[in-house]
Amino acid sequence: MPGQKFTVVFQPSGLRGKVADGVSILDAARELGAPLESVCGGKGTCGKCKIKIEEGYFAKYRVNSSLSSVETIKATPEKLISKRQFQHGYRLACQSRIHGDIVVFVPEESRQGQQVVRKEATERKIKLKPAVRKYYLELKPATLHNPLGDFERVQAALAERYKLGDLTIDYQALLKLQNTVRKSGWKLTVSVWKQQEIIDVEAGQSARGYGLAVDIGTTTVAGYLCDLTSGKVLATDAMMNPQVAYGEDLMSRIGYAAKAKDGLKKLQQVVIRGLNQIAARAAAKAGIKRAQIIDIAVVGNTCIHHLFLGIDPAQLGRSPFVPAIHHSVDVKARDLGLKIAAGAYVHVLPNEAGFVGADNVGVLIAEEPYNQDEMLLIIDIGTNGELILGNRKKLLSTSCATGPAFEGAEIRHGMRAAPGAIERVRIDPATKEVQFKVIGNERWNTEDKNIGARGICGSGIFDVAAQVFLTGIIDKSGRFNIKLKTPRFRVKDNGPEFVIAKAKETTIGHDIVICQKDIRAIQLAKGAMYCGAKIMMQKLGVDQLDRVILAGAFGSYIDKTSAAIIGLFPDCDPKRVYAVGNAAGDGARIALLNTDKRKEADVRARQVEYVELTVAPDFNMTFTRALAFPHQVDKFPHLKGLLPE
């Protein structure tokens, strides 16, 4: 009945609460904050939100074979939920509507783990020229013979002492000016944005200014609280991008923004709320108040950029993929609902194109390929892959539909970088025995012990692919070697698979395997990257790369050799392959601390030529050839001795 409310309990967490009649179990989990995976954003296609319904806890009768409290919206394909599982109450949470009190059991695999946010700030020398500077003033008190207004008094003092003329004042700063000057005996500190506008006033002396650099990734959000006067990172805080609950990939979110009621608003609100939390926690770590943050610089891909600003991303999802704006945006933090200093601005870096956003511009100003003579390839590995190729003469960029394989999605036992995720894998070429290492555990697993493996994360997937290829478990084309004789290899109904972790080594109660479909997903992802690099090289007439930079949230965790072996990029001297970590986040930090770099970003972003891969001649052939390990025809002289003959 509409209007009715039912109690839902999530096990094993024990989280409970009431939800309205007809709400899906996935939405209920989101509402109550129960950790539950969802990759496809509730379309019923990824199968990650599988749960078991245990009705009758509150209800008076128990009929498992036809759950009376749960309505199935759309029949789930058998490959996701078998008939037998269905009879035992297994369902997809996104496809189940609640019509009664229920208990929901969330299996380990479906539990959204606490992400290990691997977005540390890299040590970089950044020239300091922040947008916001603080100035200390001692004013002469107003008298009947000198009844000059407070603002004009401040203005005159700024002109006299710091040669700052023609300043305006933010409305919110103006509102607190009078009390501020009088509270402190006419001594105050003003924060001036771009030598144009007074954005904050504080009583007395307050030398230090604080700013927040923010990298909003498709999957994770990281904030770096910086001292604007020293440039130091005082605190780092991060979280899952809360938008993930509304769709793991960008197209799902674009769809949610278009179709759900207030969809765009919700997607904006959750990320703003998240940023407010990050700002609060980072401020607490640094021992300051959130309201002392007087500047923010933000990067994110074009879609994230739009959602963050509340701009409809629909155009990014359809040809010709046009952003609402390329240029950097300065908007009052309060207009977005960001709770920092009331007069502060948010600086959002510019976008290059519909698929190459402000995050790539962050990479651009961090790595400065436009100042290099060498031919450089920068690969930003994230949920979306972006590539830059070139040097001081010319720069190209493109983006690839890598798919979420490197993030652990669309991989049978893929998962995010969370405790229990297998992140390193080595396979003995002779015995095919596997050693692996999980996040949260220092040592390698070699003794069939349970060290809490739950799945395989991005860096582990690179390793697995490279190792099964190197040890002949799969061939160049990605096919499993059916003749393989090892208990770890088997052929099931849905194809061959190789066991990475045995059931007893895991907390999920069954083997963690890599299957043919997984290998195909990895091939598509790496092939897209390679193909993108290749097409750009052809366009630029480049035969050999001088340097490759691997950037991205987990860029610095990737084994460079594994990446080279599977053919993530064309041949390059391994000594000239660098993993630089979160360069996009570094770019945000650089923009926060240096306004010259903001200008540089706006200029350079427009100079990078975006290459639309799908319209390139021979795209299909280039892509198909790139699917092989490491490539169907290309030579890799620098990998000589590493690759099988």
Place this chain on the structure above:
Amino acid sequence: MPGQKFTVVFQPSGLRGKVADGVSILDAARELGAPLESVCGGKGTCGKCKIKIEEGYFAKYRVNSSLSSVETIKATPEKLISKRQFQHGYRLACQSRIHGDIVVFVPEESRQGQQVVRKEATERKIKLKPAVRKYYLELKPATLHNPLGDFERVQAALAERYKLGDLTIDYQALLKLQNTVRKSGWKLTVSVWKQQEIIDVEAGQSARGYGLAVDIGTTTVAGYLCDLTSGKVLATDAMMNPQVAYGEDLMSRIGYAAKAKDGLKKLQQVVIRGLNQIAARAAAKAGIKRAQIIDIAVVGNTCIHHLFLGIDPAQLGRSPFVPAIHHSVDVKARDLGLKIAAGAYVHVLPNEAGFVGADNVGVLIAEEPYNQDEMLLIIDIGTNGELILGNRKKLLSTSCATGPAFEGAEIRHGMRAAPGAIERVRIDPATKEVQFKVIGNERWNTEDKNIGARGICGSGIFDVAAQVFLTGIIDKSGRFNIKLKTPRFRVKDNGPEFVIAKAKETTIGHDIVICQKDIRAIQLAKGAMYCGAKIMMQKLGVDQLDRVILAGAFGSYIDKTSAAIIGLFPDCDPKRVYAVGNAAGDGARIALLNTDKRKEADVRARQVEYVELTVAPDFNMTFTRALAFPHQVDKFPHLKGLLPE
């Protein structure tokens, strides 16, 4: 009991509603919208909110002598409510707390009349150079080969077609950009503020831009909806300043802002809400939507300026009377809650000093004394009096505590310019018979008929004072001639009084008189003006005025001769005295239509030297001498033949 609610009925209007236990009757009237006067803002000193409580309508018993449903906060002085009146249930509404169901009778005198807002726009030639201009664009649609962002596409077209470079875009305008360009087949009109910022985008062609010029007076608010492309006034709308309910004079409002819970916020909100109404009604009259208004210019005195912006006015109420800001303020309309075009700015004109505000600057740029050779005195008569003296060489300004006498307050039968207000008076020198004219009635009253007189408004008060002086009813010093033989003159307990309208000519059931106290109040008001002019003339070394300009809400309704006769200003050729109407409102209109005049306002406002009268030498003597009609010692060669010997 806290939390309880009681029914209150106001008679004769019949307005009723429920209010919380303990609320004052004045607050209940404000809440329910019952018209009830209040001059002192609830301090219990003005006596204008006198009402009669008729308990028992809902209650079970009726004890008038000690009303059980009403608690008296502070004993009311007998001069405001006599013992006998008190026994009959008369109370001050502001001093009575509600503790039960009551019926309140509001006597005619205490009813707040519908103000006749006399703020028409004057015909003036204004050079057009508005801050916001509209540009029509036809864009080439985005394609895969030209996927330039929407904003950059607009930017490029503006640069190409209109040579407008380096524009930014307002955040709210950016949010609607994508849908706007696509809705209309890539044809759109953009509104650009100061050739800097795109503040609005509209689909298709929209040639006309609309702006609102606003004059917020202490008592009335007027809005002039203008066509920014032709300069024409399309519609005018006005209302009582809703802040009047919280105190008629500025000091009461400053007190309310300081002491009442959320006082400042309330005072700001009511005036913003009022402006939204004015904008909506003016837009409706002109046949446009409120959201089509793309610019607003506002004037008001310094206190009103602060309250409008939500700035604490406390400093304006205490020495050294310092405003928070002199300079003009440009603030996003949305930051103030004004519901016009989402990206529009509000331009608030600059203040000269703590008591000489943006309204006087409006007068300044309307009359341009700084471009004149003649020695000019501008008198802006409102609830607060402001004076400007000078010419192109130098300008002085000052403000006088005129008191509210000219607005009808502190005058026994004073009232605002509302229907029934006596606005013109002539007294026969021989018979001392009185002829008068009331607002809302075309003809003069000469036959003792009831033509609905309720009190005397500002222009009537000028006439009364001039007429009783000219006919010898009072002498030069303001004292009544005790020997006067006419039935209209009598001496009561509280002194002598002269009947202007007989009881039968009124709707209030008793004579409308002018008493000794009234004459004293008029003397104080006009003496303050004269004294201000005199001190400035002395400071500037000026003996003779070349021209006098009477400005102000009711400036054009004043009889110039009456004003000269009572000595509102030093001697001047009556032919060179001009009544220019609402020059402050004209100034707002000029600033709306011409940005050069905005700059001129900022520059000129700082060049006018504010004269603090109270610190002038001989202030006391100068003021005392100015109290006489027309002056104790000064000569008035230009009034020869008009004044008694």
